[in-house]
Every structure is written in C-alpha cells, then in structure tokens.
Amino acid sequence: MNAPRSWPEFQATLRVPLVLAPMAGGVGTPALAAAVSEGGGLGSLGAAYLTPTQIRETVAAVRARTDRPFAVNLFAPQPLPSVTPQAIAAACAELAPFHAALDLPAPTLPPQVHEDFGAQLHAVLSDPPAVFSFAFGRLPPGALSTLHAAGVLVVGTATSVAEAQLLAQDGVDAVTVQGGAAGGHRGGWQEDALAGTLTLTRQVAQATRLPVIAAGGLMTAGDVRAALQAGAALAACGTAFLLADEAGTPDAYRRALQSGERPTVLTRAYSGRTARGLRTTLTGSVHSPLPFPWQNALTRPLRAAGAQGGHADLLSLWAGEGYRQAQAASAAQIMANLTP
Ligand SMILES: Cc1cc2nc3c(=O)[nH]c(=O)nc-3n(C[C@H](O)[C@H](O)[C@H](O)COP(=O)(O)O)c2cc1C
Known part of the structure; x- marks a missing residue:
C-alpha cells in the first residue's frame, strides 16, 4: 500500500473509526496492534x-502479521530533570521495604534512566509506519519534517485546547485529545485540568482545523458514537483492550481488573509522572517519588518482580475510569463491541 499523503486520504483506508491507543510497558503487543489494524482500525x-x-524487531513482528497501516508511538524528549542525592535517598527509602520483602537488592538507580529519542526515531524511520504518534510534549526541531519526508503522518497528544493549538502550529496531521478519564500517563505537558473527553473533543475540533482522535473512557459503541458526534475523526481506546487475548497484560493485572474492586487513582508513585491506574499498596506508600524518568527507572526491578511473582500491588496497573466495562475477548470481538 502506498503511503497516504494526507490525513483524510489515510482515514479513508480505515474500515472502522477506531484507534488502539498506544500502550507501552508490555500491555500493547505486536499481535494486538496487528489484530486491530487487520480489523480495519489503526493499531x-x-x-x-x-x-x-x-x-525494529517489534515493527517487523507487526509487519509479519499485517500489511495494513499501523502507528508507532514514542514519548517526546524532555530535558532530564536534575535530582539531588537527598531526593534519591528519600525515594529509595520508600521502596526499600518492598525490596526487602522480596529479597531484592536495595533500590538503586541504573546508569541509564531512559532511551535516547533520536536513536529511537532513527529506528522508526528505518521502516516507516503509516503513522507516528507521540505524547508528553512537542517534537524537537526537524523531527516532524523528517517524518513527513518519509511519508509518515504525525499525531501529537493534547490534554487542553492550548496544547492542541501549539501542536497545530508545529504542523502535526492530527491530534489525540486525552480526557481525564484515560488510563495511563497524562499525555500533555502544560497545566492539566483533566477535561472531559467529549468537551475537549468539541473544543479542540472547533479551535483547530486538525482531525481529532478522542481518547479517555470510551468503552462502548455508544461512547464511540458520542465522541464522533462531538467532532472526533476517530476514537482511541486503551482500557477497552486491556483484557484482549492478544494483550500482554500480566495475569495478576488481569485479575485486578476483572475483580473490579479497586478504584482508579492518579499517581506519580511508579514513574514520577502522573498516570491513572488502579490503587495499589505502592500508590498509597510512595509520597516522594523522583521526577520522570528517574522514578520509572527506580521502580523497574520492583515491577519486574511483581510481574514474575504475580504481585498486583507492585505492578503499575494503568487503567481508565471505565475499566469495569473492559471485556475479556479477542481484539476482533472487542472492536465489534466498540464499533458504532
Ligand atoms: C496500559 C496503558 C499504557 C499506556 N501507554 C501509553 C503510551 O505508551 N503512549 C501514549 O501516548 N499513551 C499511553 N497510554 C494512554 C493511552 O494512549 C490513551 O490515552 C488512553 O488509554 C485512553 O483512555 P482509556 O484508557 O480510557 O481508553 C496508555 C494507557 C494505558 C491504559
């Protein structure tokens, strides 16, 4: 398939108005992305x-499963915040009892706390996807034109009208608007009022000429229809796919979702950046996290041990406010349930 040159041309290649929200950290898999793309949405x-x-390997794994368009998502690079030895000591002290309980070595920061965005983007461009999406900010100078020159459509993430307007100025092809109900990290970079998904969709559609991808709390075909009626070009769903057969969601995470017992909370405990997920022992015990990406690197051994040992309370159980409506089924069935 030749790369579409404009968003309307691209969107005409989709059979259903659904985007599988990008989900880093193991929940999103090549099988899940490919299944959604094969089903006529955008994986x-x-x-x-x-x-x-x-x-490169993950993109190849999607290509092996589908020749339909899909998106690759990265975090826009941020200057690394400085952290003091005292702050590191305080953050480590909060995690130490959890490490001790699992006989893990005491918490320490690894030498590398995040991936190099330039090298990641280079890898994306080595086999360009139809769409590149990003969150947490604006792209560095030159990245957008490089992506466009490679025939890639570019989608930014906004949690407010002001952010959407800045992304429009930068020349993105579409914008994901993330309402306050969304699972996972807050995707913006300015003040975040946790706006309602439909309200923000309406406002951004009016204030910019960009196609809007609505995200946050869209769990049923009725929700998707409402988002489209509010002016969205497409609806993005993450939480609705957490229990998909093709998702990489660990068993303990699936059980916590299916029991429906935990409320969702906004927390910085796991990564240092605000995210919505199910309440855990860790969300209640960490009061002085390091800023992102330091805390994310610091909690990695604990999260890995949690996944291995089936301890849901150590995992970052990202989930949106609508999580109790998530269905355990194939991605194709979930898409059928979401299609208006
Ligand atoms: C497990 C999980 C991981 C996520 N990871 C990312 C990510 O890597 N990049 C991103 O832009 N958004 C990420 N998000 C946010 C989603 O893109 C999207 O905004 C959200 O899932 C939409 O709301 P919903 O969860 O209510 O469907 C993640 C969400 C979840 C639930």
Missing part, C-alpha cells in the same frame, strides 16, 4: 520504553 505500538533494536 498502535507503544514503543517508548523499547531500545532501537527492540523497535
């Missing part, structure tokens, strides 16, 4: 935590 790969080599 996305959350590649932010992958090394350049892993990005």
Whole structure:
C-alpha cells in the first residue's frame, strides 16, 4: 500500500473509526496492534520504553502479521530533570521495604534512566509506519519534517485546547485529545485540568482545523458514537483492550481488573509522572517519588518482580475510569463491541 499523503486520504483506508491507543510497558503487543489494524482500525505500538533494536524487531513482528497501516508511538524528549542525592535517598527509602520483602537488592538507580529519542526515531524511520504518534510534549526541531519526508503522518497528544493549538502550529496531521478519564500517563505537558473527553473533543475540533482522535473512557459503541458526534475523526481506546487475548497484560493485572474492586487513582508513585491506574499498596506508600524518568527507572526491578511473582500491588496497573466495562475477548470481538 502506498503511503497516504494526507490525513483524510489515510482515514479513508480505515474500515472502522477506531484507534488502539498506544500502550507501552508490555500491555500493547505486536499481535494486538496487528489484530486491530487487520480489523480495519489503526493499531498502535507503544514503543517508548523499547531500545532501537527492540523497535525494529517489534515493527517487523507487526509487519509479519499485517500489511495494513499501523502507528508507532514514542514519548517526546524532555530535558532530564536534575535530582539531588537527598531526593534519591528519600525515594529509595520508600521502596526499600518492598525490596526487602522480596529479597531484592536495595533500590538503586541504573546508569541509564531512559532511551535516547533520536536513536529511537532513527529506528522508526528505518521502516516507516503509516503513522507516528507521540505524547508528553512537542517534537524537537526537524523531527516532524523528517517524518513527513518519509511519508509518515504525525499525531501529537493534547490534554487542553492550548496544547492542541501549539501542536497545530508545529504542523502535526492530527491530534489525540486525552480526557481525564484515560488510563495511563497524562499525555500533555502544560497545566492539566483533566477535561472531559467529549468537551475537549468539541473544543479542540472547533479551535483547530486538525482531525481529532478522542481518547479517555470510551468503552462502548455508544461512547464511540458520542465522541464522533462531538467532532472526533476517530476514537482511541486503551482500557477497552486491556483484557484482549492478544494483550500482554500480566495475569495478576488481569485479575485486578476483572475483580473490579479497586478504584482508579492518579499517581506519580511508579514513574514520577502522573498516570491513572488502579490503587495499589505502592500508590498509597510512595509520597516522594523522583521526577520522570528517574522514578520509572527506580521502580523497574520492583515491577519486574511483581510481574514474575504475580504481585498486583507492585505492578503499575494503568487503567481508565471505565475499566469495569473492559471485556475479556479477542481484539476482533472487542472492536465489534466498540464499533458504532
Ligand atoms: C496500559 C496503558 C499504557 C499506556 N501507554 C501509553 C503510551 O505508551 N503512549 C501514549 O501516548 N499513551 C499511553 N497510554 C494512554 C493511552 O494512549 C490513551 O490515552 C488512553 O488509554 C485512553 O483512555 P482509556 O484508557 O480510557 O481508553 C496508555 C494507557 C494505558 C491504559
């Protein structure tokens, strides 16, 4: 398939108005992205935590399953915040009892706390996807024109009208607007009022000429229809796919979702950046996290041990406010349930 040159041309290649929200950290898989693309939606790969080599392998794994368009998602690079030795000591002290309980070595920061965005983008461009999406900010100078020159359509993430307007000025092809109900990290970079998804969709559609991808709390065909009626070009769903057969969601995470017992909370405990997920022992115990990406690197051994040992309370159980409506089924069935 030749690369579409404009968003309307691209969107005409989709059979259903659905985007699989990018989900980094193991929940999103090549099988899930490919299944959504094969079903006529836009599958996305959350590649932010992958090394350049892993990005190439993951993209190849999607290509092996589908020749339909898909998106690759990264985090826009931020200057690394400085952290004091005292702050590191305080953050480590909060995690130490959890490490001790699992006989893990005491918490320490690894030498590398995040991937190099330039190298990640280079890997994406080595086999360009139809769509590149990003969150947490604006792209560095030159990245957008490089992506466009490679025939890639570019989608930014906004949690407010002001952010959407800045992304429009930068020349993105579409914008994901993330309402406050969304699972996972807050995707913006300015003040975040946790706006309602439909309200923000309406406002951004009016204030910019960009196609809007509505995200946050869209769990049923009725929700998707409402988003389209509010002016969205497409609806993005993450939480609705957490229990998909093709998702990489660990069993303990699936059980916590299916029990429906935990409320969702906004927390910085796991990564240092505000994200919505199910309440855990860790969300209640961490009061002085380091800023992102330091805290993310610091909690990685604990999260890995949690996944291995089936301890849901150590995992970052990202989930949106609508999580109790998530269905355990194939991605194709979930898409059928979401299609208006
Ligand atoms: C497990 C999980 C991981 C996520 N990872 C990413 C990510 O890597 N990049 C990104 O832009 N958004 C990420 N998000 C946010 C989603 O893109 C999207 O905004 C959200 O899922 C939409 O709301 P919903 O969860 O209510 O469907 C993630 C969400 C979840 C649930």
